[in-house]
Amino acid sequence: MKVPVSWLREYIKEPFDSDDVARRLTMAGTEVAGIERIGSSWEGVSVGLVLEVKPHPNADRLRLVTVDAGSSRNEVVCGAPNVAAGQKIAYARIGACLIDGHTGQTAVLKPAKIRGVVSEGMVCSEKELGLSDDHEGILVLPESAPLGMPLSDYMGETVFDLEVTPNRPDMLSILGVACETAALLGVSPVIPEPEFCGGGEAIERLVDVSIEAPDLCLRYSASLVRGIVIKESPDWLKNRLVNAGMRPINNVVDVTNYVMLEYGQPLHAFDFNNVEEHRIVVRRAEEGCPFITLDGVERKLSSDMLMICDGKGPVAIAGVMGGENSEVTPETTEVLLESASFLPASVHFTGSRLGLTSAASQRFERGLSPHLALKALKRATSLIVELAGGTPAKGVIDEKPGLKPLISVPVRLSRVNHLLGASYTREEIVSTLELLGCEITPGSSQDDIFVKPPYWRSDINLEQDVIEEVARIRGYDTIPLNMLDKAIPNQTPNPMLGLKRQMRQTLIGLGFNELQSWAMTSTAMLKKALNQPELSISPLQLKKPMTVEQECLRTSLRPALVSSLASNRRFEEGAIRLFELGAVYLPREGDLPDEPQMLGGIITSSCIKQHWNMQPEKVDFFTLKGIVEALLGSVGVKAEYLPSADGGLKPGVQAAILIDGNRLGVLGELHPDVCRAVEIEESAFLFELNITTLLPFTLAEKSYCPVPKYPAVLRDIALVVENSVTHAQIMDILAGYPLVVDSKLFDIYAGKPVPDGYKSMAYRLTFLSEKKTLTDDAVDKVLGQILSRLEKQLGAVLRR
Amino acid sequence: MNQQLDPLKTEALAALDAVTNREQLDSWRVKYLGKKSAILAVLKSLGSLPVEERKVVGAQANQLKNAFEGLLKEKEACLAGSASGQQSSGVLPDITLPGKPVNLGHIHPITRVMYELGEIFTSMGFEIVEGPEVEWDYYNFEALNIPKEHPARDSMQTFWVDAPPSEKGWEMLLRTHTSPMQIRVMEKQKPPLRIVVPGRVFRYEATDATHIHMFHQIEGLAIDKGITMADLKGSLYEFSRRFFGPDRRVRFRCDFFPFVEPGVEMAVECAICRGSGCRLCGQSGWIEILGAGMVHPRVLEAGGIDPEEYSGFAFGMGIERIPLLRYGIDDIRLFYSNDLRFLRQF
Structure with a gap:
């Protein structure tokens, strides 16, 4: 909302500083996002009179203009086609600061010889003054402009650009801003009561108005003016509109806009002769009915949209925009002026379904008070008569099915300080509310009052609303700072937070960089990354995705992991390690999706030697498995790894990660099909863990295990076994011997002298007893048992 | 001390001082610690001494022997050090060569800021809770007094999810703010409450250098008997003091959010211009940091809390802005580019 400050001053007689008011408005809830100062740079520019125009002796397109600048006469070289003797113009003397019409830069006007003639200043265009981009001709001022007056005094202006919050329709009006400003300054605004003098026939006999949708149309008031002449508006009106950001059209339309700016109440002028049967019917539209709005666009209506219709059909979309069919044109002689009030939700619904917002709809959907309609109607009618002539019909139409009396809000004075933590006195509270135009009446007790907000403040309905009014007008800085001094409430520890943090820390230590990816992805990308021609889980789709790439919600972190690897590989030659921790969205019948927290990581080898005393890092399945083991170990979990069949991973080079039979996730080499699909040209290894499933297993309390009192005995054994025998099988057997407290596979060898089809696996076993020092004999005895069991069950032979 | 041992000590120390190479040190060891050394002689002769004296002399001799052994080791180390120094003086390592790399990863800048904020609020008695990113419109809008x-x-353009409405007729959406958790927590827990909710939110907005359709927020809620706006101001001031530093001024102004009344916007002094106005702060001198206010009575009621008995304050803060300002990042989209050249800087 653009607010010319001179307009505010019409209602606030006390002088004020516009910067101070801008700051106060901002602090009180309506931010002044910008202050435009029209004319602040017009030093040296004043109102001049063109006395004589002669041709330039040396140039066809230039003229010599003699200007009376009030205190001097100057000859100026001018190229504008529209300059003529007798015009009042903006004359800039040498030294004035102007915008160059061609470059757009600000420059100081210097004395110059143009084609051999000295120019003593300049006659300015709108562009040179920064008023508009018009540089076709000079700015011609009204004849009434006082000769010699500095231009900034004559037409300078300060304009606030307000950012109005959705609860304050009143701040979309000059009067509303004036009342707010006055309250903030502690003064009373002067608000005139509009009236017009109707003559001739009574309006009821000329116009028939019926409201068929009283649930959506709260009030419909109208006046009729006949015998008007459509013409251009006077300069003062045009300037006001331009400064407030609106385009002048003609006197009648300009009045409706002007009064809308002034009161906040949208008005609409119909050409009465185009209102069929001189009848207005406010009703819901017929489904699918086409309608051409004022902007020339044809729109499809639906049966839940409220329309203003005449005897034949729609003439306006209620509260949003008028129709082309009843528009005021230069030939119009009779206007029907509408000032109505519609249900805010209905206007918002219609506007958003049609993708159409207007100055009117913005005001209605904020909950404009129906009490405004009649005042604005009277004001507009009297202005039309003043500017367009004509005679208003006697009286007004005023149907008001939804007009409710103004409410009084019961307020407990003690509650004000109780909620704010302030210490305002009764007088301070009451006088602040009165400044805002509220009527205060005493309640049943000393503590109770009734607050009746002024009719334009439809946003004040609750005690809490009144309390905010007191706080914001007195200023939030009058409320003290207090550290929360209540007891800290009981807390329920959330171990998931700690788990996530721990895993992030571990991964950072292992050289992983954290990604954060979009929650949205595409079905195509999921298919590629998971290597599933048909997705096993169909993702939730968005109703109106922004792009095809983000049409659905991710069911896996893999699309982001693989595509991030591919995109980073374009410039990164070293080893890459990436991880992401976040939710995926798994659809559930009849409920919100399940949102398990997933952790995914991906690693690759280095493509180059990067360090002078280290070989390039090569990673494989066991690098990844070691990482996963360390990661789970860091949260106290030891998992099992079993063969798995994940389609996105290379067959045989992958494992399911389980704990107590619960599947936590999977790890393995990325399937070559996936690599091809996402353009990864190397071996990559990926793991995926469901942290939500993991969480309960990380909560087991650790228990202390006594530090060994007796020395351990080490024995190295090399077992020759068939290739099909697994490490896990050997470990299972070793686990049956409590004296073997640790066993490490330190070598695997195949080749001579080990026979074909066999391998040698070398283990270092640690024997330890809690009860005594083990003798060699005792160890040898157990080792003998182990070896014979290994031989019996796995055919393992001790290699000597 | 034994008459024999005292002079022995003096003599041996002087002799050790004079040692400059391994051979000399070897001779020293033989002389003072060897089989024919004086100390060993003393120890061997202990048997011939009376019991009382034996104890004293034995202890002293052993002590001295230990001292000599210690000194010997020190000297050995000293000689070894200077020997290598002498021998390898042309091939000293170039200590400017880079060390063997230990590659540490980097935590995402948003995660980092979230952790910082979480720590501050936790220390102020707020509990961290998390909630669903896919929500019902009831929690996202209606219950928060946004009919x-x-x-x-x-101002909160919504991504709607193509899913059937719930039994209650609620529509599914991507939450546009973390505020739905206010209601969810109130439904589950009785006051007093003090929580913060970090999380991802979504708005249907065209993306450019300063706007993005997925971002992070942290929500706060404190409800108790007699919580006031002064508590709101004090708590948020304290947060700012710890997070932005004690020298940044803080401003509270009125603003509108449907789920609070009175509504508050908190801004901190612009770090660049210190309040005088610059390009970064849009000439205002202030950087808007968060929206807040006293919880609207209708919101308390929606959460099953009696607004006559309890009051509270809530706040919500966008996260991306903070690293954007702190590190001078000029494009918000970088946070979700997953580009290592960006991520490794944090």
């Missing part, structure tokens, strides 16, 4: 067709919804 259908309210213009306040226009």
Whole structure:
């Protein structure tokens, strides 16, 4: 909302500083996002009179203009086609600061010889003054402009650009801003009561108005003016509109806009002769009915949209925009002026379904008070008569099915300080509310009052609303700072937070960089990354995705992991390690999706030697498995790894990660099909863990295990076994011997002298007893048992 | 001390001082610690001494022997050090060569800021809770006093999910703010409450260098008997003091959010211009940091809390802005580019 400050001053007689008011408005809830100062740079520019125009002796397109600048006469070289003797113009003397019409830069006007003639200043265009981009001709001022007056005094202006919050329709009006400003300054605004003098026939006999949708149309008031002449508006009106950001059209339309700016109440002028049967019917539209709005666009209506219709059909979309069919044109002689009030939700619904917002709809959907309609109607009618002539019909139409009396809000004075933590006195509270135009009446007790907000403040309905009014007008800085001094409430520890943090820390230590990816992805990308021609889980789709790439919600972190690897590989030659921790969205019948927290990581080898005393890092399945083991170990979990069949991973080079039979996730080499699909040209290894499933297993309390009192005995054994025998099988057997407290596979060898089809696996076993020092004999005895069991069950032979 | 041992000590120390190479040190060891050394002689002769004296002399001799052994080791180390120094003086390592790399990863800048904020609020007695990113419109809007067709919804353009409505007729959406958790927590827990909710939110907005359709927020809620706006101001001031530093001024102004009344916007002094106005702060001198206010009575009621008995304050803060300002990042989209050249800087 653009607010010319001179307009505010019409209602606030006390002088004020516009910067101070801008700051106060901002602090009180309506931010002044910008202050435009029209004319602040017009030093040296004043109102001049063109006395004589002669041709330039040396140039066809230039003229010599003699200007009376009030205190001097100057000859100026001018190229504008529209300059003529007798015009009042903006004359800039040498030294004035102007915008160059061609470059757009600000420059100081210097004395110059143009084609051999000295120019003593300049006659300015709108562009040179920064008023508009018009540089076709000079700015011609009204004849009434006082000769010699500095231009900034004559037409300078300060304009606030307000950012109005959705609860304050009143701040979309000059009067509303004036009342707010006055309250903030502690003064009373002067608000005139509009009236017009109707003559001739009574309006009821000329116009028939019926409201068929009283649930959506709260009030419909109208006046009729006949015998008007459509013409251009006077300069003062045009300037006001331009400064407030609106385009002048003609006197009648300009009045409706002007009064809308002034009161906040949208008005609409119909050409009465185009209102069929001189009848207005406010009703819901017929489904699918086409309608051409004022902007020339044809729109499809639906049966839940409220329309203003005449005897034949729609003439306006209620509260949003008028129709082309009843528009005021230069030939119009009779206007029907509408000032109505519609249900805010209905206007918002219609506007958003049609993708159409207007100055009117913005005001209605904020909950404009129906009490405004009649005042604005009277004001507009009297202005039309003043500017367009004509005679208003006697009286007004005023149907008001939804007009409710103004409410009084019961307020407990003690509650004000109780909620704010302030210490305002009764007088301070009451006088602040009165400044805002509220009527205060005493309640049943000393503590109770009734607050009746002024009719334009439809946003004040609750005690809490009144309390905010007191706080914001007195200023939030009058409320003290207090550290929360209540007891800290009981807390329920959330171990998931700690788990996530721990895993992030571990991964950072292992050289992983954290990604954060979009929650949205595409079905195509999921298919590629998971290597599933048909997705096993169909993702939730968005109703109106922004792009095809983000049409659905991710069911896996893999699309982001693989595509991030591919995109980073374009410039990164070293080893890459990436991880992401976040939710995926798994659809559930009849409920919100399940949102398990997933952790995914991906690693690759280095493509180059990067360090002078280290070989390039090569990673494989066991690098990844070691990482996963360390990661789970860091949260106290030891998992099992079993063969798995994940389609996105290379067959045989992958494992399911389980704990107590619960599947936590999977790890393995990325399937070559996936690599091809996402353009990864190397071996990559990926793991995926469901942290939500993991969480309960990380909560087991650790228990202390006594530090060994007796020395351990080490024995190295090399077992020759068939290739099909697994490490896990050997470990299972070793686990049956409590004296073997640790066993490490330190070598695997195949080749001579080990026979074909066999391998040698070398283990270092640690024997330890809690009860005594083990003798060699005792160890040898157990080792003998182990070896014979290994031989019996796995055919393992001790290699000597 | 034994008459024999005292002079022995003096002599041996002087002799050790004079040692400059391994051979000399070897001779020293033989002389003072060897089989024919004086100390060993003393120890061997202990048997011939009376019991009382034996104890004293034995202890002293052993002590001295230990001392000599210690000194010997020190000297050995000293000689070894200077020997290598002498021998390898042309091939000293170039200590400017880079060390063997230990590659540490980097935590995402948003995660980092979230952790910082979480720590501050936790220390102020707020509990961290998390909630669903896919929500019902009831929690996202209606329960927060944002009815259908309210213009306040226009500032929170919504991603609707193509799923059937719930039994209660609620529609599924991507939450546009973390505020739905206010209601969810109130439904589950009785006051007093003090929580913060970090999380991802979504708005249907065209993306450019300063706007993005997925971002992070942290929500706060404190409800108890007699919580006031002074508590709101004090708590948020304290947060700012710890997070932005004690020298940044803080401003509270009125603003509108449907789920609070009175509504508050908190801004901190611009770090660049210190309040005088610059390009970064849009000439205002202030950087808007968060929206807040006293919880609206209708919101308390929606959460099953009696607004006559309890009051509270809530706040919500966008996260991306903070690293954007702190590190001078000029494009918000970088946070979700997953580009290592960006991520490794944090």
